[in-house]
Amino acid sequence: MIRVQREDFDVxxxxxxxxxxxxxxxxxxxxxxxxxxxxxxDGTGAAVRAMTxxxxxxxxxxxxxxxxxxxxxxxxxxxxxxxHRYGRLGPGExxxxxxxxxxxxxxxxxxxxxxxxWLKTKAPFWKLEETPDGGQWVDARDTxxxxxxRWDLPGxx
Amino acid sequence: MIRVQREDFDVxxxxxxxxxxxxxxxxxxxxxxxxxxxxxxDGTGAAVRAMTxxxxxxxxxxxxxxxxxxxxxxxxxxxxxxxHRYGRLGPGExxxxxxxxxxxxxxxxxxxxxxxxWLKTKAPFWKLEETPDGGQWVDARDTxxxxxxRWDLPGxx
Amino acid sequence: xxxxxxAWLRAKIGAGEEDLAPPAExxxxxxxxxxxxxxxxxxxxxxxDMSIVRVAVNQDYVPLDHPVKLGxxxxxxxxxxxx
Amino acid sequence: xxxxxxAWLRAKIGAGEEDLAPPAExxxxxxxxxxxxxxxxxxxxxxxDMSIVRVAVNQDYVPLDHPVKLGxxxxxxxxxxxx
Numbered sequence: 001m002i003r004v005q006r007e008d009f010d011v012x013x014x015x016x017x018x019x020x021x022x023x024x025x026x027x028x029x030x031x032x033x034x035x036x037x038x039x040x041x042d043g044t045g046a047a048v049r050a051m052t053x054x055x056x057x058x059x060x061x062x063x064x065x066x067x068x069x070x071x072x073x074x075x076x077x078x079x080x081x082x083x084h085r086y087g088r089l090g091p092g093e094x095x096x097x098x099x100x101x102x103x104x105x106x107x108x109x110x111x112x113x114x115x116x117x118w119l120k121t122k123a124p125f126w127k128l129e130e131t132p133d134g135g136q137w138v139d140a141r142d143t144x145x146x147x148x149x150r151w152d153l154p155g156x157x
Numbered sequence: 158m159i160r161v162q163r164e165d166f167d168v169x170x171x172x173x174x175x176x177x178x179x180x181x182x183x184x185x186x187x188x189x190x191x192x193x194x195x196x197x198x199d200g201t202g203a204a205v206r207a208m209t210x211x212x213x214x215x216x217x218x219x220x221x222x223x224x225x226x227x228x229x230x231x232x233x234x235x236x237x238x239x240x241h242r243y244g245r246l247g248p249g250e251x252x253x254x255x256x257x258x259x260x261x262x263x264x265x266x267x268x269x270x271x272x273x274x275w276l277k278t279k280a281p282f283w284k285l286e287e288t289p290d291g292g293q294w295v296d297a298r299d300t301x302x303x304x305x306x307r308w309d310l311p312g313x314x
Numbered sequence: 315x316x317x318x319x320x321a322w323l324r325a326k327i328g329a330g331e332e333d334l335a336p337p338a339e340x341x342x343x344x345x346x347x348x349x350x351x352x353x354x355x356x357x358x359x360x361x362x363d364m365s366i367v368r369v370a371v372n373q374d375y376v377p378l379d380h381p382v383k384l385g386x387x388x389x390x391x392x393x394x395x396x397x
Numbered sequence: 398x399x400x401x402x403x404a405w406l407r408a409k410i411g412a413g414e415e416d417l418a419p420p421a422e423x424x425x426x427x428x429x430x431x432x433x434x435x436x437x438x439x440x441x442x443x444x445x446d447m448s449i450v451r452v453a454v455n456q457d458y459v460p461l462d463h464p465v466k467l468g469x470x471x472x473x474x475x476x477x478x479x480x
Contacts, residue, residue: 030189276479
């Protein structure tokens with residue numbers, strides 16, 4: 001299931017819903033992305049007061065659903081969930097949740113990792129960081145492209 | 158932090174506590190292991206009514222702390238948490254929680270995966286499954302040994 | 315044709331959406347970009363470096379030689395940074 | 398010497414803990430196992446196949462040639478199955 005929403009979510013409630021009543025599930029892997037309180041990626045950047053997440057309504061839902069469907073094709077998942085928020089978020093706030101439930105932990109880990117890697121490079125979201133010097137659009141990162149490319153299948157884009 | 162306890166835990170509360178007040182954290186990876194409702198690993202085994210987890214008090218805490226310390230040496234984690242339950246658990250109940258918080262998702266994913274793989278082969282817990290035919294001690298699995306061995310460092314045990 | 319702009323492209327152009335009817339010879343994304351660049355300095359600035367612009371036609375990623383036609387929804391935006 | 402048994406070893410031996418004083422010549426885990434096997438049929442059954450028994454001395458995993466002495470805590474158990 002995928003959800004694109006302004007509101008926060010409760011990780012415990014979402015994970016419990018994902019597994020409820022399905023005794024085949026042996027493990028759930030989950031990743032939660034949070035707003036950091038500094039610019040850049042090495043912890044030395046300017047302070048971030050808040051972040052605004054813009055998205056492309058319609059295409060976002062469609063891309064997330066396609067990415068989830070790809071994960072379900074590649075791994076034996078009992079269930080999966082992607083929640084991505086948009087709007088203005090303060091430091092420490094939850095941005096995204098990816099959760100995968102499977103009989104075995106290996107499938108859950110790999111599918112969860114795949115989902116967040118592909119989401120980062122394919123789902124149409126953009127981050128605007130507010131710093132003491134004003135707003136700044138976050139640049140895409142090569143390392144995210146490399147992380148996503150790990151999951152490319154031979155002979156396919 | 159490590160905890161060995163009979164009581165259940167709230168995944169959302171534990172993850173929120175792990176990240177609270179630390180603006181350096183960009184991602185949290187978490188794995189939750191659940192009691193399956195069938196014997197074996199392919200979904201065709203007899204029904205499991207309940208499971209009893211036995212452990213070695215003292216050594217369990219010490220081994221979990223050592224495994225967590227090893228993860229903190231290998232990856233740049235802002236925080237980590239391992240909770241493992243013991244006692245009698247029904248199908249669908251949570252057994253174990255591993256959570257890792259880092260500035261970057263790659264470290265969080267790898268450290269979380271490492272922690273559960275090592276825990277499975279090094280922490281002194283034993284599962285007794287109750288089936289309609291009586292109790293049955295779960296056998297250790299070669300695939301768990303192989304999963305743990307992936308994380309061995311060259312030149313070390 | 316519905317044209318959408320996101321993130322800094324929207325900021326440079328000063329609008330998130332335009333409803334336009336380009337002439338028939340504007341048959342590809344690349345031709346549409348050249349046509350849009352003539353609309354304002356903001357458009358020209360937004361499309362100055364197409365290596366940092368991504369394009370979706372009817373909500374699917376497409377290359378610059380992809381065809382466009384009246385009725386299409388064409389979106390321009392920077393590489394995505396969600397998650 | 399405090400001897401601990403877990404899981405099916407505890408079940409076979411019928412006790413989770415024994416406080417014993419083996420003679421001085423019982424100086425390794427392997428010698429201790431041989432000495433324990435003579436205590437009962439349950440002990441003998443539990444230690445029949447040492448390839449499926451793990452040993453910890455003072456809460457650290459050790460091989461069968463590891464030394465033991467009075468005052469040690471020695472635990473015998475199957476390969477672990479937690480998580």
